[in-house]
Amino acid sequence: MKIFISPPNSLILRDLVKEGGHEPLTMMREIKKKVTKSGLDSPPLNVTELDPEKGLKYASNEVPSGVRGRMAVIGPMIQKADAAIIVKNAKYSFGCVGCARTNELIEYLLNQRDIPLITVEYPESEEEGRKMIKKIRNFLDDLDD
Amino acid sequence: METRIIVISPASSLTPSYVAKVLHKTGLSLTVKETCFGVIIEGNEKDIKKAVEKVRDLNSEEVYIKERGFPVADKRRCRAEHGSRPGFCQLQSEYETMSYLSKSSSEEEEEEEKKEKEGKLDVEDLEKLVKEEAD
16 A cells, blocks of 8 residues: 655655555655656756646645645645555654645645544654554554455 | 665664675675665665665664665765755654664563453453452
């Protein structure tokens, strides 16, 4: 099954999903398609005028461009997903790497889709870490059934 | 070409240099770059798959692997090209988190799971136990 992970660039989540025998939908894979595409449309990162258009499908014109830009990549991933794992309050999901409004929009769009979904808190201790791994593993095992 | 970032958990006894050596010994056609957090590998899909299996065989509990969008030493990302550090804030943050993540379940957890599976005691059995205790 194709599993959407949030944060979409998470190393830990990607690894857990892959080990669980599913296909993780990650930001890295989408970025790879852009930056390694032969014949550069718009060097160095291949962001073309078509990307904001894709983003407009998920966020309106008034929404900050950062949200629309992110949604241009993340939106189609949400559409493809058969299930999703959301880890809330990850430190890096807000600040120089992430975007809080995009995270809210991702959560909203995933809730709109009728797919299996699990929401867990980002672990801050060893015990919380163990619980998170267990919950995610159980979720992935249940998907197999 | 496929690129993978292999990150070794801070709790692990494995070292990036050891993992790099093991990968070199496999004789696969790979670019192996040793870094402070682990190893970055690049090669064709078949070789990458074999390399990932090899690394997981070393210790799958303490090794985390993900794809990388940019190729190894890509001029748009590599620090060697333009000096300033582009930032690995997310990787750094997840590296900290890894120290208290354990992919393998402890003995205590396994016992708890067993108890959960066994379920609650039957009323009749409980009554028997109470009677036995009373006698």
